[in-house]
Amino acid sequence: MKTPTEKSKEIVVLEKKTDRALQVAQNLVVTSGGEMLKAGEFRKEIKNIAKNAKEEKERATKPLNEVLKTIIGWFAPIEENCETVVEMIDERMLKYQSVMDAKRQKAEDEARVKQEEIQKELDKGKISEIEAVKAIEKTETKLEKAPEAIKSSSDFYTRVDRKVKFTEPAQLSEKDSRALIVGGYLVWNEVKGRKDALSGVLTTGVEVYEQKSLI
Helix, strand or coil: CCCCCCCCHHHHHHHHHHHHHHHHHHCCCCCCHHHHHHHHHHHHHHHHHHHHHHHHHHHHHHHHHHHHHHHHHHHHHHHHHHHHHHHHHHHHHHHHHHHHHHHHHHHHHHHHHHHHHHHHHHHCCCCCHHHHHHHHHHHHHHHHCCCCCCCECCCCEEEEEEEEEECCHHHCCCCCCCEEEECCEEEECHHHHHHHHHCCCCCCCEEEEEEEEEC
16 A cells, blocks of 8 residues: 555645634634634534544544554564464473472582581591591582573573462451452452562461562
8 A cells, every 4th residue: 555645635624724723712812702602613613623634534544554454463473473482492491490400409408418417427526527528528529510500691591580479368357457358358468468478577378489480
């Protein structure tokens, strides 16, 4: 469709009418009943001009809107596919990261337990301080080799958000500041509950958890 580059005759006529109306309005004086009625007629005339302008605008823009709708339709499946693919990639990456995090946590727990055992043996005099230091260094070396997921690169980074989850509000009462009454039922005041939980005030029925996402 060819995009219009010049105003139609109808638009030019409407422009001239509104230019004249603006000049009249600037000098308008209403000081009597007769002038009040004339002003009302003038107002009605301008409302009709505005209506005609709206109709002319819709007539001019309808073809353009149809073209825009068609073009948006071309890109919709591309954008949807890209979003789906990114979600699939994120799922795999986060799954790998979770596995690596679990392995890393296991290695850290084992190292901590081992170091506690070494300390106990040292306290009981079963090993010397030199032997204890060497044993601890060995656990630290082993820990350094433990797997660790890639948290970021030039193409992505992992974000960890703290989320709040609410259970059934069975333990709430009307006097509880965490409660709201909606439709005769007690429900969580999630704004206050979330604010309290994220600030460290943990209460029954409110759980804070971490959610990882790739950016």
